[in-house]
Amino acid sequence: MTAPRLTVRAALPGDGAAVFQWRNDPLTRAMSWQPEAVTQANHDIWFTNVLGSPRRHMMIAEMTAPAPVNDKRVGVLRFDSTIEPQDFLPASDNPAALSHQVSINLNPVWRGQGLGQNLLLTGCRAFRGHGHGGWLWAEIRRQNAASIKIFTAAGFACLATDDDVLRFGRAD
Ligand SMILES: CC(C)(COP(=O)(O)OP(=O)(O)OC[C@H]1O[C@@H](n2cnc3c(N)ncnc32)[C@H](O)[C@@H]1OP(=O)(O)O)[C@@H](O)C(=O)NCCC(=O)NCCS
Numbered sequence: 329m330t331a332p333r334l335t336v337r338a339a340l341p342g343d344g345a346a347v348f349q350w351r352n353d354p355l356t357r358a359m360s361w362q363p364e365a366v367t368q369a370n371h372d373i374w375f376t377n378v379l380g381s382p383r384r385h386m387m388i389a390e391m392t393a394p395a396p397v398n399d400k401r402v403g404v405l406r407f408d409s410t411i412e413p414q415d416f417l418p419a420s421d422n423p424a425a426l427s428h429q430v431s432i433n434l435n436p437v438w439r440g441q442g443l444g445q446n447l448l449l450t451g452c453r454a455f456r457g458h459g460h461g462g463w464l465w466a467e468i469r470r471q472n473a474a475s476i477k478i479f480t481a482a483g484f485a486c487l488a489t490d491d492d493v494l495r496f497g498r499a500d
Contacts, residue, residue, distance in 0.1 A: 333393040334402055334446050336454045339386035344375045346435070347386075347404050353436045359472045383409045387454060389447045391438075402443055403434040405451035407460070416488035416495045417463050427463040428455070432475075445478040452482065456500070465497040 339347070348371045350356060357363045366374075378384045385407040390400045407428045413419060414427055430452070434444050452464060466484065468475045470492050480486075484496040 332391055332441075332443060332446060334389045334443070334450045335392050336387040336389045336405070336451050339379060339388050339404065341376075341379065343388050343401070343404075344372065346399070346401055347371075347375060347433075350404065350433050350435055355436065355439070356433055359469055359475065361467075361469075378406070385409070385455065385458075385460075387451050389450060399435065399437070401435055402438050403432060403447045405447065405455075406431045407451075407455050407464075409460070409462075414463075414465060414495075417465065417497055420462075425462050426460070427465060428460060430464050430466045444474065445481050448478055448482045452498075463497050463499055465495060468494050468496060470494060 348366070348368065351371065352365045357365065378386050387405045387407075389402045389405065391402050392400075407430055409426045409428045411424065411426055417427060430448075432444065432448055432451070434447060455464075464484070465487075466475075466479055468479065470489075476486075476494060476496075479496045482498070483500065484498045486494050487497045488495040
């Protein structure tokens with residue numbers, strides 16, 4: 329069988345409906361820090377703000393092979409860049425250094441096939457390819473075994489743990 333191949337591109341206004349639908353999927357909500365459903369109105373404001381923010385980079389991963397029958401959008405990644413120091417990351421000598429929080433959400437129809445790791449690796453490579461240095465990090469709920477597995481496999485290390493949260497980072 330041909331290994332699935334993904335590409336990523338910047339999210340576009342036309343992706344709002346899919347990102348909204350994936351966000352309100354039950355598993356996504358259960359693994360989120362805000363498990364209540366998001367309203368369409370709040371999503372629309374948030375989505376427009378994300379697309380317009382120079383500190384937030386949202387990407388859509390698409391499957392190029394094998395050719396999908398329906399929606400080729402496999403999922404979404406977001407890199408939220410911040411200058412605020414994170415206490416679980418080593419302090420930087422550069423006061424202007426940014427770190428980047430990574431979030432991923434797989435289109436529910438593509439889950440359970442190992443595509444999450446491909447999505448994460450492809451997205452991180454593309455983000456670095458755009459010249460963004462600094463730590464990549466993620467906050468993952470302890471119960472989110474699939475996410476912990478794919479971040480670890482993608483080179484992230486667990487840097488800190490709290491009750492329900494594991495903080496992962498990758499410095500490359
Ligand atoms: C997290 C997410 C991206 C994982 O994507 P996925 O590709 O469907 O993940 P899979 O189901 O293929 O599981 C990935 C790995 O974890 C393992 N895994 C899945 N559930 C597991 C569980 N409950 N216990 C142990 N291992 C588990 C799988 O066996 C697989 O391992 P393998 O690579 O060795 O085969 C996807 O479930 C998702 O979008 N979840 C909702 C949003 C979310 O949680 N985002 C992350 C927040 S940081």
